[in-house]
Amino acid sequence: MDMLIGGKHISSEDKIEVINPYNDDVIDTIPIAHRQTAQLAIEEANKAKTSLTEMSAFKISNKLYNVVSKLKDKREEFAESLTLEVGKPINESLVELDRSIETLKLAAEEAKRIYGESIPLDAGLNGKGFFAFTQKIPLGVVCAITPFNYPLNLTIHKIAPAIACKNTVIVKPPTEAPLTVMKFCELLNEEFPDGVVNVITGYGSEIGDYLVCSSDVDKISFTGSVTTGLMISQKAGMKKVTLELGGNDPMIVLNDADIDKAVKGVINGAFLNAGQVCMGVKRIIVEEDIADIFVEKLINETQKIIMGNPSDTKTTLGTLISKKAAIQVEETVNNACKSGAKILIGGERDGAFYQATVIDNVTPDMDLVKNETFGPIAPIIHVHDVDEAIQVANATEYGLQAGVFTNDYAKAMKCANQIEAGTVFINKQSTFRTDNMPFGGFKNSGVGKEGIKYAVDEMTKTKLIGLNLR
Numbered sequence: 001m002d003m004l005i006g007g008k009h010i011s012s013e014d015k016i017e018v019i020n021p022y023n024d025d026v027i028d029t030i031p032i033a034h035r036q037t038a039q040l041a042i043e044e045a046n047k048a049k050t051s052l053t054e055m056s057a058f059k060i061s062n063k064l065y066n067v068v069s070k071l072k073d074k075r076e077e078f079a080e081s082l083t084l085e086v087g088k089p090i091n092e093s094l095v096e097l098d099r100s101i102e103t104l105k106l107a108a109e110e111a112k113r114i115y116g117e118s119i120p121l122d123a124g125l126n127g128k129g130f131f132a133f134t135q136k137i138p139l140g141v142v143c144a145i146t147p148f149n150y151p152l153n154l155t156i157h158k159i160a161p162a163i164a165c166k167n168t169v170i171v172k173p174p175t176e177a178p179l180t181v182m183k184f185c186e187l188l189n190e191e192f193p194d195g196v197v198n199v200i201t202g203y204g205s206e207i208g209d210y211l212v213c214s215s216d217v218d219k220i221s222f223t224g225s226v227t228t229g230l231m232i233s234q235k236a237g238m239k240k241v242t243l244e245l246g247g248n249d250p251m252i253v254l255n256d257a258d259i260d261k262a263v264k265g266v267i268n269g270a271f272l273n274a275g276q277v278c279m280g281v282k283r284i285i286v287e288e289d290i291a292d293i294f295v296e297k298l299i300n301e302t303q304k305i306i307m308g309n310p311s312d313t314k315t316t317l318g319t320l321i322s323k324k325a326a327i328q329v330e331e332t333v334n335n336a337c338k339s340g341a342k343i344l345i346g347g348e349r350d351g352a353f354y355q356a357t358v359i360d361n362v363t364p365d366m367d368l369v370k371n372e373t374f375g376p377i378a379p380i381i382h383v384h385d386v387d388e389a390i391q392v393a394n395a396t397e398y399g400l401q402a403g404v405f406t407n408d409y410a411k412a413m414k415c416a417n418q419i420e421a422g423t424v425f426i427n428k429q430s431t432f433r434t435d436n437m438p439f440g441g442f443k444n445s446g447v448g449k450e451g452i453k454y455a456v457d458e459m460t461k462t463k464l465i466g467l468n469l470r
């Protein structure tokens, strides 16, 4: 597929192959853009700014609704496209499509609700006879840089609110899985003036870096790893930056918990998208006295997972994004085992597949749980009480989301208050998210929030207009 810049399709001599991780087939190729093309995208996005600022909110909202309809029509086709490039089971891709449609709809609604407030200046010293109001105005050009694991919905979480509040956009989709995003941007381009949405492909280290450093880009909205996020925050200068970064989310299971519910939480939280989820359940912290029964039930449920062809509707576990990524998971698990961890089920790799794996006897100092392990792993850490559980939960540089399973509301609230994370769910695992909620982590998990209304706040600036009524 070609890039889309200023409404034109642009290619380049050098290409990257987009590989289906299930069978190593080449699905398509994308151009490797260099700095000159990134500069062209910046110029086109800047040229198109007035085409949006002069458009009414009513019209922008209607156009976004038109794209909602188009995306609905292409639901199955786009889901299959996601499955081919990411290796995720088709049923999970269909869920990503449904959420993408929902995210876009939320933006179409929000486009009509972008307003400031009236400020009673006469409430201030010397303010008698003055009145003011604020307006939320667009920043200008938003650059959206996104990761491979939920390429479509995470990109829409940036493009849709950006356009809703009248910013033009440059999208840098993930190198491994760019195609569905590129197809979606074609749909947007059919509705909006040329240059409102631009897509540039290639290596993040070159074009991503160029976009981040440019003074003609007004905002970087990045989702990806902590390493890249930190680099971006150091280079972005004075422009606004939102960073949605990695996670190492804990699930605490206390001894009074509904164990079946907690086990279901692990199945849905640790193995979803082969564990390649920023808010995936990465550390299961279980009170010692229920650990045996919890583990037994977890093994039973894990046995039911069907690993196989991601396009088959029966499959519940697909591949990782690449064989290289699966080898990395394999090595991390093997290292943990050398330090005393014990695989109870799973633990085998086949190409880009890695089995759903439950590992017991994990200690907080093992790399497996100290860093973000992006694979279908359920590591179990035993603790003696709620205080130790909280201490283990917080012993990480990350703080995205967390889940606590208990029926004791005092303990639930203690966890909610003391866990250092952007979100704490009681009796639900961390992978739960609705697309309207404020989403974003503490600590190294990021800066800023997404969830359409919150993204709009981060993609506008507030201007005050004061009136002398004396």
Ligand code: NAD
Binding pocket: 145, 146, 147, 148, 149, 150, 154, 172, 173, 174, 175, 203, 204, 205, 206, 207, 208, 209, 212, 223, 224, 225, 226, 228, 229, 231, 232, 244, 245, 246, 247, 277, 278, 279, 372, 400, 445, 446
């Ligand atoms: P990544 O950081 O390797 O890449 C993300 C994007 O950044 C890609 O488009 C890449 O090409 C681009 N990039 C790479 N180097 C760059 C540079 N120097 N300047 C600008 N852009 C650059 O991440 P990934 O491996 O694609 O995704 C996995 C990571 O994303 C995990 O850590 C995961 O937890 C995180 N993630 C976070 C969230 C969230 O909302 N918090 C959601 C999904 C994934």
